[in-house]
Amino acid sequence: MARPPIYKTDEAKxxxxxxxxxxxxxxNKDSILKRQRELHITKPSQEIQEIQxxxxxxxxxxxxxxxxxxMVTDDDENDKLSDLPECLLALKSIKDEMLALVQEPxxxxxxxxxxxxxxxxxxGHGKGDTLIVETAKSKxxxxxxxxxxxxxxxxxxxxxxxxxxxxxxxxxxxSTALAxxxxxxxxxNIEGVSELMVAHSMGELMYQKGIRL
Numbered sequence: 134m135a136r137p138p139i140y141k142t143d144e145a146k147x148x149x150x151x152x153x154x155x156x157x158x159x160x161n162k163d164s165i166l167k168r169q170r171e172l173h174i175t176k177p178s179q180e181i182q183e184i185q186x187x188x189x190x191x192x193x194x195x196x197x198x199x200x201x202x203x204m205v206t207d208d209d210e211n212d213k214l215s216d217l218p219e220c221l222l223a224l225k226s227i228k229d230e231m232l233a234l235v236q237e238p239x240x241x242x243x244x245x246x247x248x249x250x251x252x253x254x255x256x257g258h259g260k261g262d263t264l265i266v267e268t269a270k271s272k273x274x275x276x277x278x279x280x281x282x283x284x285x286x287x288x289x290x291x292x293x294x295x296x297x298x299x300x301x302x303x304x305x306x307x308s309t310a311l312a313x314x315x316x317x318x319x320x321x322n323i324e325g326v327s328e329l330m331v332a333h334s335m336g337e338l339m340y341q342k343g344i345r346l
Contacts (some may be wrong), residue, residue, distance in 0.1 A: 313340040
């Protein structure tokens with residue numbers, strides 16, 4: 134015999150779930166906040182340093198050189214990817230644009246989320262400006278699309294070498310940022326704003342867990 138349903142409505146079930154989440158957060162608040170601080174401070178700094186070092190080695194420039202490359206379009210890059218040196222220059226250009234936009238995936242995603250939360254205050258319907266998340270996601274997707282093409286070309290020219298591993302590091306960095314934004318967009322489109330806020334308060338969003346691709 135099937136068990137009778139505990140909750141008679143979806144609203145009651147969701148309310149019970151939110152209450153469980155709140156109790157869990159209240160019980161484990163210190164450990165959750167400690168882990169968030171570790172992810173936001175220690176891990177990202179090391180990841181950035183590794184990418185910078187790998188690119189400096191394969192491109193032969195000083196790690197301390199902060200000169201940014203001129204922004205180019207997809208068509209410009211595709212026209213220039215005729216040999217390995219051009220691919221490496223495109224790689225550096227994308228890396229510079231990436232770090233100008235996303236200095237660190239966790240901090241970047243939290244900044245976008247905070248912008249969206251602030252927009253809720255100005256929205257009488259309680260939906261907020263979802264374009265904030267969509268626009269950020271579109272920019273990251275554009276960089277990742279360009280990076281994927283450059284990475285494929287580098288692999289064609291030299292196979293699996295430090296040059297291709299440097300390209301892979303940039304791709305993983307961008308893929309991680311994109312996955313974090315996808316996670317937030319999933320809540321906005323499917324679960325709803327209230328569930329997004331509950332997940333954030335508990336540290337259960339993908340970026341809060343520090344998951345890397």
